[in-house]
Amino acid sequence: MLKAAIYHRPKNEFAYAIDESTLHIRLKTSKNDVHKVILVYGDPYDFNEEEKCWVSNKKEMTFNGSDDLHDxxxxxxxxxxxxxxxxxxxxxxxxxxxxxxxxFYKEQPKDAGYYFCFPFLNKIDVFSPPxxxxxxxxxxxxxxxxANGNPKINPEGALAWGSTDPTPTNFFGGDFQGVIDHLDYIEELGITGLYFTPIFKAYSNHKYDTIDYMEIDPQFGDKATFKKLVQKCHEKGIRVMLDAVFNHSGFYFEPFQDVLKQGENSRYKDWFHLQGFPVKAEEPANYDTFAYVPSMPKLNTENEEVKKYLLDxxxxxxxxFDIDGWRxxxxxxxxxSFWREFRLTVKQAKADAYILGEIWHDSMPWLQGDQFxxxxxxxxxxxxxxxxxKANISTSQFANAVTTVTNxxxxxxxxxxxxxxGSHDTPRxxxxxxNNKDKVKLQMFVQFTMAGTPCIYYGDEIxxxxxQDxxxxxxxxxxxxxxxxxxxxFTQKLISLRKNYLLLRTNQNFQFIDVSDGESVVMYRKKDERNEILVIINNNAERKEIAIPAAYQNKQGENLxxxxxxxxxSTIEIEGDDFHIVMF
Structure with missing residues (x-):
């Protein structure tokens, strides 16, 4: 048994409360090394005086998948x-x-002090997302x-809708009224949440260079129109999430303009990470920025005035405006520290507001219940x-990557x-x-059968x-x-399927089955106390006869x-780049 690969720590993703009375305990071992794991557990204060040992119980753990190195x-x-x-x-x-x-011990230690400790399941520590x-x-x-719903407020130089390809600087006049005008379309698709990239006053067409965080950009409309948009969304059962750009401001943000004009005498000089005077506002800038972009100076969120402004x-x-979340x-x-205060502020304003971070890597430090x-x-x-x-990885590499993410x-x-x-930051x-639509359908199918909350980038559904941007x-x-x-x-049907079957929205007993690199076939299952769902995907352009695992042969179910x-x-024929989904 490879001891060096066996890992657990009594916190984070390895030990956590899922409700006020239940803990999840997770363990990692070397792949195909350990065949059975039993949790040995008990109250730290239960002691058998006669046998002079800690009183413990046992419960078998469930295999929760493999990646390339671990079970x-x-x-x-x-x-x-x-x-x-x-x-x-x-x-x-x-x-x-x-x-x-x-x-590690060959015999079970008798002293409770040897064991991992979850000191107490405090209600306030239970991570409870909306x-x-x-x-x-x-x-x-x-x-x-x-959509352009009100041409009267078009920015100067706005082009006719869709008349040319987008550039980093051109405008077409999209606005809130355009969204309001197409809410029936959004509802017909089955959408129940809208995520808007920044709507606040800014210089660019993307609005990630904020000028005033308290004002709507005039090209989108006014606050009354936005309030109307949120109300109409809520009437249709659609939530609204806005984009908060708190890492950096825009070049024309008033405090930064004051710094450029007043230099060391500016009352806002500590709002930014300045490295000297005079402030040099061209690349390479002598202040911290988003990436190396001088027009996006990084905000000093440790500064109390900055903190108060952004929390306000x-x-x-x-x-x-009764928005439902912040991205x-x-x-x-x-x-x-700032994000911890941000969470307290947001949850006090609306207890079930959704807080979503843009992080592209392992994010456990932000997901411990005190931030996002x-x-x-x-x-x-x-x-x-x-x-x-892209066909850049094999079937087993795909299964390994997904299993790593789920654990x-x-x-x-x-x-x-x-x-x-996809998003505004990635190619469509x-x-x-x-331009292979069948491949897109396979990807959306996987997206909609995974735990979590799926997002469609506007226009992908048509x-x-x-x-790239x-x-x-x-x-x-x-x-x-x-x-x-x-x-x-197709998108409508996926959304309907996901809404109707809770098991598709969770990871209960999620597991890949019979992964084979040579076949380009993906098979996975989910299972709860009542039902099991089996997914079979043919990621190959050719029609394929696929062997069904013995455990599922002759089972009766419903093709969802x-x-x-x-x-x-014993086998099933699936068309090229197609899928089969059965519930038993």
Missing amino acids: YWLVAISPEHRRLRYGFMLENEKASLFYTEKG AWVNSTVWYQIFPERF VARYWIEE LDVANEVDH DAVMNYPLTSAITEYFA LYPETVNEVQFNLL ILTISD GMTGD PGCRKCMIWDKNKQDTDMFS WDQQKTTLA
Whole structure:
């Protein structure tokens, strides 16, 4: 047994509360090394005087998948007095070992002090993301490019809608009235959440260079129009999430302009990370910025005045306009202390507001219940697109990557992770799939059968194309003759399927089955106390006869895609780039 690969720590994704009485305990072992894991657990104060030993119980852990190096194990436990000491009994054909906080033992230690400790399950420590998020399907809108509903407020030099390709500097006049005018379209698609990229006053067409965080950009409309938009969304059961750019401001942000004019005498000099005077506002700038962009000076969120201003912003848009969440731009470059105060402020204003961080890497430090509810799940995005769209990884590498992602965070986080295939920061999914619509459908199918909350980038549902920014920011196509209505119907059906089957929205007993690199076939299952769902995907352009695992042969179920009863034989034929989904 490879001891060096066995790992646990009594916190984060390895030990956490899922409710007021239940803990999840997770363990990592070397791949194909350990065949059985049993949790040894008990109250730290239970002691048998006669036998002079700690009193413990045992519960077998569930295999929770494999990646390229490790196996994962998971168990739910409800400590009687909300406190726990625990360790692990590991078995394979050669050995049986006990793994505790103090190391490995051939015999079970009798002293509770040897074991891992979960001191007490305090109610306030239970991570409780908003309940509504898991059942939400998001639609990301880049306001400047979605619809022009009020040409009277077009920015100077605005071009005719969709008359040319987008550039970093051109405008087409998208606004709030345009969104209001198309809410019926959004509702028809099945969307229950809108995520807007920045709407605040800014110089650029993307608005990530904020001038005034308390004002709507005039090209989008006024506050009355925005309030009307939120109200109409809520009437249709649609939540609204705004983009908060708190890592940096824009060049024309009044405090930064004051610094440029007043230099060392500016009362705002400590609002930024300045490295000297006079301030040099061209590359290379002598102050910290977003990336190396001088027009986006980094804000000093440790400064009390900056902190108060931004927290007032967070509160204001919730209290005055009833928005439902904040997406946080460049969230990993802002200090943790600020985000902790941000969470308190937001949750006081609206207890079930959704807090979503833009982080592209392992985000556990931000997902411990004191900062964000979730992050944008780009590692899952990468696994899906690298396998289906780009064919850069094998089937086993895809399965390994997805399993790693699902074991990266607590299940409470996984159920509200923001799952996307593309955004304003990436090429469109149809473009990276070489305009192969069937490949796009496979990717969306996987996205919608994973735990979390899926997001569609505006226009992907009608087959829009576009390369890296600015190409991915084309004007929405409203001419029905130019829309891919088949893709729209497919997206509608996916959304409906996800809404109707809770099991698709969770990771309960999620596991890949019979992964084979040579076949380009993906098979995975989910299972709860009542049902099991089996997914089979043929990621190959050719029709394929696929062997059904013995455990599923002759089982009767329902094909969820066509609602027909079905019985699985020893094999099943699936068309090229197609899928089969059965519930038993």
